[in-house]
Amino acid sequence: MAQQVTSGAxxxxxxxxxxxxxxxxxxNRVMAEGPPAATIxxxxxxxxxxxxxxxxxxxxxxVASATAAALGVLTPMPxxxxxxxxxxxxxxxxxIGGMPALDNLSQCLCMWAGVVTISNPATERTDVP
Numbered sequence: 001m002a003q004q005v006t007s008g009a010x011x012x013x014x015x016x017x018x019x020x021x022x023x024x025x026x027x028n029r030v031m032a033e034g035p036p037a038a039t040i041x042x043x044x045x046x047x048x049x050x051x052x053x054x055x056x057x058x059x060x061x062x063v064a065s066a067t068a069a070a071l072g073v074l075t076p077m078p079x080x081x082x083x084x085x086x087x088x089x090x091x092x093x094x095x096i097g098g099m100p101a102l103d104n105l106s107q108c109l110c111m112w113a114g115v116v117t118i119s120n121p122a123t124e125r126t127d128v129p
Contacts, residue, residue, distance in 0.1 A: 001127040002091060002103035007035040010120040013110060015060075016052020016079050019119060023048050028097035032126045038102035040090035045081040049108070049116065055079040060112035082111035091128035103128050 007024035024036040025047075031037060042048040054076035058064055066075035087108045090100035104121040 004126040015057035018053030020050035039099035
């Protein structure tokens with residue numbers, strides 16, 4: 001069974017070099033094992049999803065430009081997540097503030113071709129169907 005994700009969860013991007021932390025603002029006033037519970041709408045770059053250190057995706061214009069300047073040698077650049085759409089799929093049977101709860105099996109897509117996954121949901125006992 002999937003686990004509820006809360007603020008403080010660790011995230012990983014397929015093109016990032018370091019993990020990032022999920023920040024959930026307590027607007028819905030629903031807590032799970034202490035921290036605020038996340039929904040699929042908690043995808044805002046640098047508000048909810050922090051930086052993954054450096055980006056290695058050639059689809060990222062900053063990386064493409066730096067790589068071209070280095071004569072084709074892949075040159076990572078600082079990560080600024082471009083997660084413009086909500087997490088997929090969440091837990092549609094559990095609603096928090098009218099939105100599906102975020103579970104640890106969900107993914108969020110970055111505009112620069114990265115796939116953001118949840119490596120640690122920051123909960124141990126809260127399951128969602």
